[in-house]
Amino acid sequence: MDRSKLIKWLKEPMKMSNKYSLHVVYFCTGCGIIEIPPSITARWDAERFGVKPVATPRQANLFLITGYVSLKTLKPIIRTYEQMPEPKYTVSLGSCPIDGGMYWDSYNTINHLDKYIPVDGYIAGCMPRPEAIFAGVTHLWTMIDKGMADGYVKYRENYEQYRSNQEEIYADLGWPPLFGVSNQDEQ
């Protein structure tokens, strides 16, 4: 952890501050949310790394997808992701968002989350323990350092593809495209 290295702070304040101030949006999608309370409270204490849960997507820059994503939850997930200010990072917990997991042939869950929103990192397991969440956060630090956590850039660049994938599931998403000519005021 290079949080106290002043030279690095002066060189690249944006990366350093994004690393050590990850504010997580409260959003319960599945069973993985049960691992969040122990990791933010006294047992494992994520706040010592600057990870803090906040109440609204406007204040957050880390989105934890906690578990399987049903068709009904996907819409609020896309909405929440689009409301977060850039730079923003997504990390998914458990094996379900990777390829469907134990729900791979279910009629009402999606199998690949990264078809709909970009995902910067996966924490595998069913369910991952809080230690695995910390390992994931540490890995996210490395990715931010190397500039690899650029899911939000990819989302902007390939927005048409993401949008068409989203519209395959929902015929009417209910809001205009986030980027593009048809919408002048983005967000």
Added chain:
Amino acid sequence: MVMKIVGIIFSPVIALIAGILMLGMTRKVMARIQWRYGPPLLQPVIDIIKLFYQKSPSHGVTFGAGVIISIAGAIVVFLFLPIGGLAPLSEGGGCLLIMYLMLVAPLGVALSGGEGANPYVSIGISRKLILGFAYEVTLILTFLAVMTQYGTISIVKVVEMQQTGRWSLFSWPLVIPGIAYLLILPAILGMRPFDVVSAPQEISSGPNAEYGGKYLGLMTLESGLSEFIGIALFVNLFLGGPNLWGAISSLQNSGLVVFLGVIVFLVKVFLVYFINILVQAVLPRVRVEQAVKYLWTWPAFIALVGLIIVWAG
């Protein structure tokens, strides 16, 4: 003249630094009480740097202007509120002016929140104004008692008079309004049990729900400043400001007196704030009507009794 310019430049800066440190101290002390290690003391600084690098979603000109008005209203207070020996423009105004200026910050948030059109923001602002109405009865009664006792509205004069005598909190009639002020201090600071305004679990952090990026950064600074204002008023009116039983004022060098005065003042502010963090750590949140009921009964009653005793004696 030089002192005035130094004061105008430095007192908001000191207040900003102290306000940010107070926010960090809250998180650290709360963590230690809950047997956690807690974030570093400068975690709010890291957060604010991050927020200023973020892309900020806006809802129009008024949305940003309200935030600017709010933080400007909080900064302007420090030109009139003495911090130690630094009191740049304190010959005018005094208690009455500060009572008005303390209202600017919430009204700026209300202006900005109306533009955001978020229902949680509206609920949060209405709660903020209701809480303000509730504690300001006691606040005004307390101010009246202090002003009647010392026969002046100037805070600088009140501080000077405590230099020769005893601190107001430990002198007979003023101890009663002092206790009333201590009872409403958590409501002024917006800390538990009166954190109904920014309740993250109920109304998604209330007035801050729609802010992101640099707006949230400015609002974080503003919350630090308003916490500092609430305690600085208490320290000035009841704990003798920079006085340390006449130890500092007996020094000959006037620059040193001001410097040490600011240090002593900040130590007192942080001590009072620490007590409030302990209160915050052990008490749960009350509902709005419970808060109003409490604030309009016991603290207001004690302050009224204190005012009558001060006026009669």
